[in-house]
Amino acid sequence: METKVLINNKHCKRMNNNIFGFDLGGTFLKYGIGNQKQGLIYFNKKRNPSKSIHELMLLFKKILNELLELHPNPKCISIASPGIIDCSTGLILGSTPNLPYLQGENLLKLFKDITSLPVLIDNDANLMTLAESKQFLNKSVLGITIGSGIGTGFVDFNGIFHGNTWKGLEAGHTIIVPNGRQCLCGKKGCFEAYASANSIIRIMNENFPETKSLTIQEILNLVQTNSKYYSTMQTIYATFATALSNLIMILNPDVIIIGGGVIEIPSFDFTYLKKGTIQLLSKEYHNVIIQKALYGNQAGVIGAIILGSQT
Ligand SMILES: [Zn+2]
Incomplete structure (x- = not known):
């Protein structure tokens, strides 16, 4: 341990x-x-x-x-x-x-x-975003975690955004493909149904049965070394970029921080994702900073500590 x-x-x-x-x-x-x-x-x-x-x-x-x-x-x-x-x-x-x-x-x-x-609580993606936002002074930060599911949070000078009834910014379950892939939430075509670790594995397994026993890391390594798998993964990156560009248009954040297990895999093509996102945006949005999370698997704990220190 x-x-x-x-x-x-x-x-x-x-x-x-x-x-x-x-x-x-x-x-x-x-x-x-x-x-x-x-x-x-x-x-x-x-x-x-x-x-x-x-x-x-x-x-x-x-x-x-x-x-x-x-x-x-x-x-x-x-x-x-x-x-x-x-x-x-x-x-x-x-x-x-x-x-x-x-x-x-x-x-x-x-x-x-x-x-x-005294005990405080908040959503893990919100607190990951709060932790990451501390590297940027007076900037609005959208945080996205890509793991078995997709979590999103938004922090600006007002603090953590929660929405009207605590249910705001559930970006993982916004529909990006009408009547698309089945999501675990019950809807079809959610962002999470295309870009979470489990979804990437499922999509690759359906297209290439030989990938069935592979982990997400092994699948991404395979994509990098064998062009046979690349076009399917390109479609996943393109769908991911679509969701990101939509979020940028809606929130106009200074910074987007993307973290989680999938992003930390070296063969995940972060540069390609970034380029694909910028291509979908008009010029006035091109100054958005898109970068990988800094704190890795400690971000949730760090965010929780920051939340506690604010009281
Ligand atoms: Zn969903």
Whole structure:
């Protein structure tokens, strides 16, 4: 299990404005300690095998005890969670296929059973965007994470954009191909049904049965070395670029940050995607900065810590 301790425990215990940040995922529960001044000072992750909210809360409790050993007096706890979340109450309004039992649960209420510390929550893509936005002073930032699904967040001088009823900017489920590929959300033709890791694998498997046992990394490597696969992948890049150009026209952000497991694979052609996106835009939008995420798998925890430090 990967463990990163960025400063020693003695130093950690001296701080009194530290925040415990969690990033809840279907495979791993990532967590850390940090503060606004120093950023992330401790990071770790544990596999998340939980199949119920009860099992998940037991895992949270175990990790919380581990963090309290390192630092007994944090300012608060802050959680990055998948799904659509009413951040004022903590109610999870819409879940993800990876953690279906979250639907209708309230993590803020459940945390009251295991700690008396203040607890905050927001969507994981929102907090990834918040983390990445800190490298750009006074800029509006659209964040997109491409993993098993697609998450999007938008941060500007007003802070995180949530929409009218916490359901804003679900760009992964905007339809880009009418009556297109079936999406897990129930609709057809969503952005996520073309550009998430699972969708890329599915599209390649359907067109090339010999790719069936391959991982996303192996598939992208194959595309890079064998022209037979390239045109199918070009269509995926083109669909991806269409979604990005639409988002740029709607939000007019200064910066787009794209992260997640797929983007970090070296054979993912980020330059091609960028060029394809710019080609779809009129000149007045060409100054948008499009770049890869900086913080990798730590972004959710860092964003949670920033959220906690803002209170
Ligand atoms: Zn969808």
